[in-house]
Amino acid sequence: MNIRKSTVNDLSRIAEIFIFNNRINYFPIFKDEHYSFGELQVVSLVDYWKQNKEIIDNVYVYDDGIVKGFIEIHGTEIYKLYVDPFFQNNLIGKALITFAIENYKVNYLWALEKNTKAISFYQKYGFHITKYRKFEEDTTEYLIKLER
Template sequence: MIREITEMDYPRLMEIWQSAVLNTHDFLKETDFLYYKEMLPTYFKHVDLFGFEKDGELIGFMGTSEENIEMLFIDNDFRGIGIGKKLIAFAITNLKASKVDVNEQNTQAVGFYKYMGFKIVKRSAFDEKGREYPILHMKL
């Protein structure tokens, strides 16, 4: 079931984020991991958040802003069973999302978004903070 996220869900979102990032973002320097972990609750306040619940437990979430999918994280114990697909389909259908930016080094995410129909339209050599994490700008 997909539902809106409330601030009471933030601690669980942090757990999901950490589980996902530690298992998919092996390119991320530890200092940057710690920075993003600290900043994440602030980022939550700037996006519309939706979570996927299974048996009453949040196991994945995404954040959108206008037509952009800003974040998508699935608890590592539940990756590969279609939760990301359901959240993206929800975003496309209900929220009119059509764009996403992805770390180029996160090859699993790049492949996933390509599978979902997104195409690379531009590449930036640095992320929005000027760090050396190339970003692929993708669009449906």
């Protein structure tokens, strides 16, 4: 299997994947240049994660010689699931979500209503929108649960 627990040595690659996906998927929604291109930087994110061991303790990476994606799991909730855009559509996301379901019995996550690509991905693997909450002024976040 290509999925393993993350280490401190993975943090810069995880940060790259997170930041690149964040800019592609969330900048068009929030249009916050200061955050997306100012605050959100690899070095500061790695420093933050190093100080918050709970994060790295809950992250698993897809690594086939190159870290191509990661998933962060807390209890039975998926906090984050990202695949480097250059490696998407290669079943890496499927491998990560299957790993989480089989090993950690994950059964829910939150996703932004406007992130239709992510919602579609989760629905493909048995997750369904069950309720919603306001995330920010003009943004709704959906609770997406796995139906078994």
